[in-house]
Amino acid sequence: MLDVPKKSEKSFADGKILQSVTEGVGVVTFNNPEKRNAMSLDMWEGLGHALVELRDDPEVRVVILTGTGDKAFVSGADISQFEKNRHNAEASEEYAKKSAAQRALLADYPKPVIASIRGFCLGGGMQVAMMADIRIVSDNSQFGIPAAKLGIAYGYDGLKNLVSLVGPSWARLLMYTGMRIDAAEAQRIGLVDRMLPDAELWDATMEIARTISGNAPLAIQAAKITIKQVLKDESQRDMDAIKAIGTACMDSEDFREGRRAFMEKRKPRFTGK
Structure with a gap:
């Protein structure tokens, strides 16, 4: 190490x-x-x-x-x-x-x-x-x-x-x-x-x-939550949890920062909020 x-x-x-x-x-x-x-x-x-x-x-x-x-x-x-x-x-x-x-x-x-x-x-x-x-x-x-x-x-x-x-x-x-x-x-x-x-x-x-x-913590959390639900039987999936984290991502400051950084051709500074 x-x-x-x-x-x-x-x-x-x-x-x-x-x-x-x-x-x-x-x-x-x-x-x-x-x-x-x-x-x-x-x-x-x-x-x-x-x-x-x-x-x-x-x-x-x-x-x-x-x-x-x-x-x-x-x-x-x-x-x-x-x-x-x-x-x-x-x-x-x-x-x-x-x-x-x-x-x-x-x-x-x-x-x-x-x-x-x-x-x-x-x-x-x-x-x-x-x-x-x-x-x-x-x-x-x-x-x-x-x-x-x-x-x-x-x-x-x-x-x-x-x-x-x-x-x-x-x-x-x-x-x-x-x-x-x-x-x-x-x-x-x-x-x-x-x-x-x-x-x-x-x-x-x-x-x-x-x-x-x-990378954006909320986006990673969304992927982690969604993949875990995908692996469950369909009847046991928590679709509300997937929807909630998706909404949190789209309403986040990190989403706005990601768009700004892309347009300004710079590395984004994500805060997890």
């Missing part, structure tokens, strides 16, 4: 979740390298705190999720906690409840989220990555959900996201075998969006994030 000026560096979960803001881009880093950034319950809670702060920071327009080091994005759940926290159905349900709020927060996050992935992205790491809006990966990354090798039932939300990205047949192959696939295969089947040489990953991620940050 490049050494760039940052403000408001913070840590959560005893330093295993790091948060910073750079040029209007919030960065959340999974920082558990001894366990290849495996997720513990404390890390889920810390992730939630970091995401809420970035959500409520008006200067932050886009969030990047990344992992410390070059070995892993998130290698999965911390299996060393399973005997204590997930040893049977009742305990597993309680475990799921404790991370449910953070998963719901990420699933419904109002700002664009980019997962910048190098190394292992497995199990629970796949769950996190699939909830992001965009997945940009290094050519040395690997993906898989080893639930069948551990006797775990992967949750509904995770499988719903997997099927929406790769379709039911590839979801079955991945889930039934627990196989790992490389970055090229992941891109080919639609699991990830862009694959880059490892040395170029962070610069490319930041370039996309800065581009998003420079």
Whole structure:
């Protein structure tokens, strides 16, 4: 990762979740390298705190999720906690409840989220990555959900996201075998969006994030809301929400600024209002 000026560096979960803001881009880093950034319950809670702060920071327009080091994005759940926290159905349900709020927060996050992935992205790491809006990966990354090798039932939300990205047949192959696939295969089947040489990953991620940050926040929010509704069954779509954000865009100062900037042949200065 490049050494760039940052403000408001913070840590959560005893330093295993790091948060910073750079040029209007919030960065959340999974920082558990001894366990290849495996997720513990404390890390889920810390992730939630970091995401809420970035959500409520008006200067932050886009969030990047990344992992410390070059070995892993998130290698999965911390299996060393399973005997204590997930040893049977009742305990597993309680475990799921404790991370449910953070998963719901990420699933419904109002700002664009980019997962910048190098190394292992497995199990629970796949769950996190699939909830992001965009997945940009290094050519040395690997993906898989080893639930069948551990006797775990992967949750509904995770499988719903997997099927929406790769379709039911590839979801079955991945889930039934627990196989790992490389970055090229992941891109080919639609699991990830862009694959880059490892040395170029962070610069490319930041370039996309800065581009998003420079665009009109309401227009991006409209796209995010509408795409989410498109993915729902027709009977469950909230067309009023789509109409409301569309109206907000067309009545916004940013829409007027966009028109002025186009006519004046200059870069627009969007405020999100």
